[in-house]
Every structure is written in C-alpha cells, then in structure tokens.
Amino acid sequence: MASDFGPILRALSRNKARASIIVLEVALTLAIVVNCVSLIKDARLELAKQSGFLDEDLISVRVRAFDPAFNEQPFTDSVIAKDVEALRALPGVAAATQTRFRPWQGGGSSNEVWIAGTKSPTFRIQTYAADGQTFKSLGITVAEGRDFTDDEAVSERDRVRAVTSQNRPRSADGRATTPIVQEIVVSRAFAKLAFADGVALGKSLEDSDGDQYAIVGVIDRFYNPYAWNIGEYVMFYATRSTGMQYLVRAEKGQRETLLKSLDKALLTVNPGRVVKMDTIQDLKLKNQGEQLFVVKMLGGVIFLLVFVTALGIVGITSFSVAERTRHIGTRRALGAQKTDILRYFLTENWLLTSFGIVIGSGLAFFLNAALVSSSTASRLAPVLLLVGMGIMWVTGILSALAPALRGMRIEPAIATRNV
Amino acid sequence: MALLGYDLFLARKSLRRNPGLTLLVVVGIALGIAVSTTFAAVRHAFQTDPIPEKSSMLHSVRLDSWDPAAPHPDRVGVPPQVTYRDMVEIMKSKIPVRQSGMFKTNLYVFPADKAQNPFEEMARVCYRDFFAMFGAPFAYGGTWDEKADGGEPVVVLSEPMNQKLFGGVNSVGKTVRLRDRDFKVVGVLAKWMPNLRFYDLTQNYIGEPENLYIPFGLLRPMELQLAGNNDGWGPNTGTGFEGYLASESTWIQMWVELPNAQAVAAYKSFLDAYATEQKKIGRFQRPLNNKVTPLLEYMADREVTPRAVKSLFAVSLLFLAVCAVNLIGLLLGKFLARSGETSVRRALGASRKDVFLQHLVECQLVSAVGGVVGVLLALGALSGINAWLKSQTGRGDLFALDLPMLLVALALTAGAGLVSGLYPAWRACQLAPAVHLRIG
Numbered sequence: 001m002a003s004d005f006g007p008i009l010r011a012l013s014r015n016k017a018r019a020s021i022i023v024l025e026v027a028l029t030l031a032i033v034v035n036c037v038s039l040i041k042d043a044r045l046e047l048a049k050q051s052g053f054l055d056e057d058l059i060s061v062r063v064r065a066f067d068p069a070f071n072e073q074p075f076t077d078s079v080i081a082k083d084v085e086a087l088r089a090l091p092g093v094a095a096a097t098q099t100r101f102r103p104w105q106g107g108g109s110s111n112e113v114w115i116a117g118t119k120s121p122t123f124r125i126q127t128y129a130a131d132g133q134t135f136k137s138l139g140i141t142v143a144e145g146r147d148f149t150d151d152e153a154v155s156e157r158d159r160v161r162a163v164t165s166q167n168r169p170r171s172a173d174g175r176a177t178t179p180i181v182q183e184i185v186v187s188r189a190f191a192k193l194a195f196a197d198g199v200a201l202g203k204s205l206e207d208s209d210g211d212q213y214a215i216v217g218v219i220d221r222f223y224n225p226y227a228w229n230i231g232e233y234v235m236f237y238a239t240r241s242t243g244m245q246y247l248v249r250a251e252k253g254q255r256e257t258l259l260k261s262l263d264k265a266l267l268t269v270n271p272g273r274v275v276k277m278d279t280i281q282d283l284k285l286k287n288q289g290e291q292l293f294v295v296k297m298l299g300g301v302i303f304l305l306v307f308v309t310a311l312g313i314v315g316i317t318s319f320s321v322a323e324r325t326r327h328i329g330t331r332r333a334l335g336a337q338k339t340d341i342l343r344y345f346l347t348e349n350w351l352l353t354s355f356g357i358v359i360g361s362g363l364a365f366f367l368n369a370a371l372v373s374s375s376t377a378s379r380l381a382p383v384l385l386l387v388g389m390g391i392m393w394v395t396g397i398l399s400a401l402a403p404a405l406r407g408m409r410i411e412p413a414i415a416t417r418n419v
Numbered sequence: 420m421a422l423l424g425y426d427l428f429l430a431r432k433s434l435r436r437n438p439g440l441t442l443l444v445v446v447g448i449a450l451g452i453a454v455s456t457t458f459a460a461v462r463h464a465f466q467t468d469p470i471p472e473k474s475s476m477l478h479s480v481r482l483d484s485w486d487p488a489a490p491h492p493d494r495v496g497v498p499p500q501v502t503y504r505d506m507v508e509i510m511k512s513k514i515p516v517r518q519s520g521m522f523k524t525n526l527y528v529f530p531a532d533k534a535q536n537p538f539e540e541m542a543r544v545c546y547r548d549f550f551a552m553f554g555a556p557f558a559y560g561g562t563w564d565e566k567a568d569g570g571e572p573v574v575v576l577s578e579p580m581n582q583k584l585f586g587g588v589n590s591v592g593k594t595v596r597l598r599d600r601d602f603k604v605v606g607v608l609a610k611w612m613p614n615l616r617f618y619d620l621t622q623n624y625i626g627e628p629e630n631l632y633i634p635f636g637l638l639r640p641m642e643l644q645l646a647g648n649n650d651g652w653g654p655n656t657g658t659g660f661e662g663y664l665a666s667e668s669t670w671i672q673m674w675v676e677l678p679n680a681q682a683v684a685a686y687k688s689f690l691d692a693y694a695t696e697q698k699k700i701g702r703f704q705r706p707l708n709n710k711v712t713p714l715l716e717y718m719a720d721r722e723v724t725p726r727a728v729k730s731l732f733a734v735s736l737l738f739l740a741v742c743a744v745n746l747i748g749l750l751l752g753k754f755l756a757r758s759g760e761t762s763v764r765r766a767l768g769a770s771r772k773d774v775f776l777q778h779l780v781e782c783q784l785v786s787a788v789g790g791v792v793g794v795l796l797a798l799g800a801l802s803g804i805n806a807w808l809k810s811q812t813g814r815g816d817l818f819a820l821d822l823p824m825l826l827v828a829l830a831l832t833a834g835a836g837l838v839s840g841l842y843p844a845w846r847a848c849q850l851a852p853a854v855h856l857r858i859g
Contacts, residue, residue: 017751017842017846018748018751018752021744021745021747021748021751022748024744025741025744025745025748028737028740028741028744029741032734032737032738032741035734036734039730043727064525064527064539066527066529066537066598068599071599107648112486112652122488122489124492208486208652208653227492228492274536274537274538274539286811289811290725290727291727293727293804293807294727294730294731297458297731298731298734301454301731301734301735301738304450304454304738305738305741307450308447308450308451308738308741308742308745309741309745311443311446311447311745312447312744312745312748312749314443315440315443315444315745315748315749315752316748316749316752318440318752319751319752319753319755319756320752322756323755323756367737371730374729375726375729375730376726377730
C-alpha cells in the first residue's frame with residue numbers, strides 16, 4: 001500500500017483541483033456533522049430529564065365551573081371534596097388528589113426564600129400545594145422525613161385563610177408581625193443548593209412576608225421546566241387549594257380507559273362545569289417540542305449532508321477512473337493485478353479523506369467555538385470527533401468502492417486500442 | 420441571443436448524455452436549496468416585521484419596580500410587565516398618541532343559541548386604543564368609547580368568534596353572555612392573522628389572536644383572573660383581590676404609540692419622573708432603569724426567534740456551501756471528461772469566451788433545475804413542519820414560502836450555480852485546441 005503513495009501523490013499533484021474538492025468537502029462535512037451531533041447531544045440531555053414521577057400513568061384534570069353557585073367558596077370546597085371521592089372510587093384509579101401542580105406543564109408558581117434568620121442569598125423556588133395523597137398520586141414516597149396528612153391539608157388551609165382574610169398587621173419593613181409557619185417538603189436538589197451540608201430536614205426558610213417554612217420532608221427527584229433555571233427546586237406545602245384541578249394516577253395500563261370515564265364521574269357530582277383532561281405524557285411532549293424538533297431536523301440534515309458528500313465522492317472518483325482508463329489498461333498490460341488497481345483507487349481516496357479529516361477536525365473546533373459563544377451550545381467532546389472521523393472514513397471508502405471496482409474491471413487490451 | 424439559445428441546446432444535450440450523472444448533480448444542488456430555503460423560511464416567520472407601517476412607533480414599556488436586593492432574573496434585568504398600580508398612573512400621560520395596558524383572562528361564553536354548550540375562551544382585556552394601535556381591522560362596528568374603558572360590559576369579537584356565535588352576520592348591537600353578565604357587541608374584527616401574537620410576547624406567542632376583547636375597567640367589578648405570567652416579589656400589603664392589585668406583582672403588558680423621537684424622549688423623562696416620585700414613598704429602590712423599546716428591538720430583547728431556529732438556519736447555510744463545493748467537483752469532472760469535444764469546438768473557431776459562456780450556461784441550467792426541485796422539496800418540508808406546529812400550538816400556517824422567501828430561494832440558486840460554475844467553466848476554456856485533437 002505504501003508503495004502506492006508515491007505515484008498517487010504525483011498523480012494528485014497534477015490534478016490539484018479535483019483532489020482539493022474532495023478534501024474540502026470532507027473537511028466541511030466533518031466539521032458540520034460533528035457540531036450537529038453535539039447539538040443533538042445537548043437537546044437529548046434535556047429530553048432525557050425525568051420529572052421524578054410516574055408520568056406515563058398520570059392524568060391532569062382541570063374543571064371550570066359556569067354555574068354561579070360556584071361563586072361561593074364553601075360550595076366549591078364541598079364539590080371539590082366530592083370530586084376527589086368520586087375520582088378515588090373509580091375502578092382503575094390508583095390515587096387521586098386536588099393540586100394545581102402538573103408535572104411537565106412548564107412554569108407554575110414560585111417564590112423567593114432564604115434560610116430563616118440568616119442573611120443567606122435568596123433562592124427562587126417553585127411552590128405547590130399538597131395533601132396526604134399528592135405524593136401517592138404522583139407515584140412516589142417521601143424519601144426523608146414525613147409525608148403530609150389529609151387532615152393537615154384541611155386544617156392548614158383554614159388556618160392560613162383565617163390569618164390572611166383580614167389585613168395583617170405589619171412592621172415598618174412590610175413584614176407581617178404575626179408570621180405564619182408552614183411545614184414543607186423540598187426536593188433534594190434544593191436541599192443541596194441551599195444548605196452547605198445538603199441536610200435540609202429540620203431547617204427553616206423565610207420569605208419577604210416574614211412567613212416561615214419548616215422543612216419536614218425531602219423527595220429524591222423533581223423536575224418541572226421553569227424560567228430562571230429553577231426546574232429542580234421545589235417546595236410542597238400542606239394545604240387544600242381553591243381550584244378544581246386534580247391529578248389522577250391510573251393503575252398500570254388503565255390510563256386510556258380512565259380517560260373515557262373520568263369526566264362523566266365528575267359531571268355526575270355537578271353538571272354545571274366543563275372538564276378538560278390531559279395526560280402528563282402529552283404535556284411532556286408539548287413541553288419538549290422544541291428539543292424534539294431540533295433533534296429531528298439536525299438528524300435529517302446530518303443524513304442529507306453525508307449523502308451529498310457521498311454523491312460527490314462517487315462522482316469525482318468516477319471521473320478520475322474514466323479519465324485514466326488508458327493508464328489503467330497499460331498498468332494491467334504490464335502485469336498489475338486487478339487488486340492493485342482497486343487498492344490504488346481506494347488508497348488515493350483514503351489519502352484524500354484523511355487529509356480532509358485533519359483539516360475538518362480543526363474546522364470543527366472553530367465552528368464549535370462560534371456556536372458556544374453565540375448560543376447555549378456546549379463544548380465539543382473529543383469522542384464525538386472520533387466518531388465523526390470514523391463516519392467520514394467509512395463514507396469515503398464506500399463511496400469510492402463502486403467507481404474503483406469499475407476501474408478494476410478495465411481490460412488490459414484497452415491500452416492498445418485507439419479511442 | 421442566438422448564441423445563448425445554442426448554449427442552452429448544447430447544455431441540454433450534455434445533460435442528457437449521462438442521465439445518471441446529471442441526476443447526481445441535480446439532486447446534490449436541490450437538497451442544498453431545499454434545506455437552506457426551508458430554514459430560511461422558518462427563521463423568516465419569527466423575524467418578519469408584524470406591522471411594518473408603524474412598528475417603529477409602537478413601544479413596549481418596562482419599569483424597574485423590582486426587588487432592591489436583586490435584579491429581575493430576566494436577561495435584561497427589568498420585569499417584562501408592569502404592576503397594576505404603575506399602569507394606572509402612567510396611563511394618565513398625554514404624551515402617547517395611543518396606549519394600552521393589557522392581559523389575558525379565561526371567560527365562559529354562553530351562546531344565545533341554547534343548543535350550543537357554553538365554552539371557555541381566552542379574552543384579551545385591554546383599552547379601546549388596542550385595535551388602532553396594533554392594526555386590527557374591523558369588519559363591522561368599531562372599538563368601544565372612552566367611557567366604556569371604565570368598565571362597561573361591551574365586547575369586540577374576532578371573525579371566527581362572530582362566525583361561531585352569530586353565523587358571520589353583522590352582530591353589532593347584539594348581546595353575548597360572558598361568565599355572569601351580558602355583553603353588548605360593539606365591533607367585529609375582519610380576518611386578522613399576524614405572524615406572531617406580537618402584542619404579548621410574554622407567553623406562547625406563536626398562535627392566533629384572541630377571539631374576545633373586553634375593556635380593562637372590568638378588571639375590578641368582575642375580579643378577572645389573570646391567565647398569563649405573573650412575576651412578583653416582596654410582601655403582600657393587602658388581602659384578597661385588592662391586595663393583589665396593590666402588590667408589586669407584575670402582570671400587565673404595557674404598550675404606547677409614540678410618533679417621533681421627541682415624543683419618545685418626552686415619554687422617557689415622564690417615566691423617570693414618575694419613578695423618582697415613587698422612590699419618595701419607598702418604591703422603585705433600584706437604580707433608574709425604565710425601558711421604552713420599539714417593537715422590533717423588543718422582539719429581539721425577548722429572543723422571539725428561538726435559538727434552535729437560528730442554529731438550524733446557520734447549519735443549513737453551511738449545508739448549502741457543501742452542496743456548492745460538491746457541485747464544483749462534479750462539474751469540473753464532467754467538463755474535463757469531455758475535453759476532447761471542447762477542443763474540437765475551440766479548433767473549429769470557438770473563442771475562450773464562447774467556451775466559458777457555454778459551460779456557465781450549463782451550470783446555470785443544472786442549478787435552475789435543482790432550484791425548482793429544491794423549492795418543491797422545501798414546500799413539502801414546510802408543510803410537514805407546519806403540521807407538527809399545529810399539533811403543538813394549534814396554529815398550522817406559520818411557515819410559508821412567501822414572495823421574499825421565493826426570492827431568497829432564487830438568489831441562493833443563482834448564487835450556487837454561479838459560484839460553483841465559475842471555476843469549472845474557466846478550466847474548460849483553458850483547454851488548448853491542439854493537444855486534444857492529437858489524441859482524438
């Protein structure tokens with residue numbers, strides 16, 4: 001093979017244009033493909049995130065009332081209680097609860113807190129109401145500390161309503177003089193963010209109203225996309241909220257059946273309403289729409305790009321073979337084997353591809369630097385470059401194979417024939 | 420001219436001689452045009468000026484009423500929306516020609532036709548200036564009067580909503596029940612479908628405009644609940660709905676129409692004076708940072724064009740570059756492979772220029788065919804992307820090959836043909852007549 005290098009290089013130097021086209025094409029393709037794969041990897045990282053809950057069994061139910069009777073809060077409260085009962089009684093329901101929280105809805109409610117009694121930095125954290133059934137409905141258990149109880153949710157709601165239903169006396173800094181203390185469950189990621197030792201249990205947070213939040217439990221995993229990078233930080237506090245929003249967890253395989261019966265069960269409780277249901281998987285699909293789009297589009301571009309480059313190599317090598325028909329015939333007549341001819345063209349192609357790969361590697365890092373500085377792209381992993389090199393070598397060899405085989409079959413007699 | 424006809428004849432002949440190779444060349448350039456045109460059109464949908472006749476006059480208003488302890492976490496450090504109390508005060512300014520604070524809310528619609536079920540609908544709560552400001556055209560009636568801004572139950576319907584409720588007839592003067600009261604229809608919009616919901620870029624701005632518009636003054640009597648984003652900080656100073664209105668929660672999009680630079684400057688100093696005044700009562704404790712931003716600049720500020728779309732567009736241009744290089748290689752091979760024929764032409768008296776032009780015409784023919792195929796492919800790709808978007812947002816007509824995009828495709832095609840053709844054509848016209856004749 002090495003003995004071919006000399007003649008190949010001399011031949012190439014006489015046809016610089018064609019050689020440099022292959023080199024340039026391979027280099028550009030490598031640089032683009034590697035960076036696209038890197039962008040796909042970034043998007044996949046986002047797509048691979050887990051909410052921490054049993055997404056595939058969950059249904060979010062949102063009910064809107066148009067019956068004026070619902071203007072009275074006690075009436076609404078009583079309907080909510082009956083709704084939850086009706087939901088839990090449905091066959092195929094593993095757990096159900098009233099909560100405003102929906103995994104993967106993206107956004108929600110958040111608050112700013114700091115470690116109580118300190119001048120710690122403030123942390124923005126998602127906040128949602130929960131009761132004794134919330135974590136059960138989400139399909140998880142509290143990893144550390146304790147879960148809430150249903151009674152607690154009701155008594156807490158009544159207690160907080162009593163305090164906030166009138167103007168709270170406040171000191172000069174705007175904080176209420178009688179702060180409310182509530183018990184909360186936080187995510188492990190928040191515990192690690194806020195407390196140097198990562199231990200949150202037994203500690204307290206405070207907000208700008210002066211209200212305090214005592215941490216009684218920690219859940220292992222949580223993710224709901226939210227602006228400001230607070231997707232993994234959450235506190236759940238015990239209360240019954242006011243809205244008719246429910247989260248239902250179906251028993252395995254029962255979700256589709258439930259989607260047909262849920263709304264009827266609720267309308268039996270009170271018909272003056274409209275029921276809207278979403279599976280959490282649908283919410284997730286919608287939420288990740290942009291990432292999915294990017295992955296699909298970039299995947300398509302990579303495929304087409306490699307395809308176009310392959311077309312180019314096929315074409316150029318074909319010309320190269322056609323042009324040297326007489327030379328090949330002469331070589332064959334002078335005793336060269338068919339495999340010598342095949343090897344010659346494959347080696348020539350390999351040399352060009354390799355040269356392109358060397359230039360393309362540098363170009364890839366250059367392009368990546370531009371992407372990193374102009375968007376949220378991450379740095380190029382060297383292993384990706386290796387994979388890209390592999391793809392280009394294989395593409396190069398495969399594309400050159402057909403024309404090279406054609407060259408191989410050229411008869412020695414052609415050397416003596418006059419065109 | 421006759422020569423051009425002859426060149427075209429030669430080009431066609433040459434392309435037909437080796438159909439396999441011609442296909443290779445055409446497919447290569449068609450894919451490049453298809454991919455780059457597709458992503459140019461996707462990007463274009465986000466970057467088109469939604470209201471070119473007055474986008475420079477429409478200004479978004481942002482006030483830095485945020486927490487003294489830390490800037491608002493948005494990229495620009497100022498909340499994108501304003502508080503209710505600030506909106507009420509700055510709406511008193513006489514400097515803007517038109518102005519409106521606004522938000523969106525969910526309302527129940529009870530059709531007069533009892534056979535139809537009540538349904539939930541997103542309504543925009545705004546001032547009477549909204550329609551003239553954002554160029555929403557009326558089919559019937561018009562906006563409500565100034566008095567109604569204070570909170571009269573009047574409504575403007577979109578064209579689809581008028582179709583749904585009244586079968587598309589002139590419904591001005593009729594009533595429609597929204598939640599718990601009867602609203603009088605004062606106006607019906609004609610078809611209005613701006614590319615983006617550009618008047619509210621805080622949330623889900625890809626979508627169709629709302630179907631109901633009601634006066635801002637109904638906020639208090641109906642205790643309208645916000646359906647958009649709400650960023651808040653600081654203690655709640657009151658309770659209930661009034662407490663919410665008095666709080667530092669920012670949830671209203673504020674827009675003003677300022678006709679010229681003087682008005683912009685005057686309005687800016689009005690805002691700064693307001694903020695300075697508020698500092699005296701302990702609010703606006705951050706450094707003065709109020710923003711009056713023209714629409715297009717505001718769209719850039721809010722990063723309306725998704726980053727993914729920008730990256731994909733950049734990638735697609737690189738893709739086209741590879742296709743162009745590919746084309747150079749293939750044409751070069753093709754031209755040099757028939758150098759014998761070219762030499763004959765030269766020997767028979769064709770000048771270098773003739774040969775050069777002949778080859779360039781062939782390049783242009785190839786890329787023109789590739790361009791047509793590419794545009795067809797792009798149409799297919801865009802309809803696929805539109806279908807996907809419809810499943811995501813309910814809007815299925817965002818991306819289209821309009822005239823500017825067709826011109827872009829044309830420019831890309833001609834450019835690719837020219838750039839790729841120059842070198843091979845030049846090489847072809849350098850061939851000496853004699854050498855090849857001898858071999859032949």
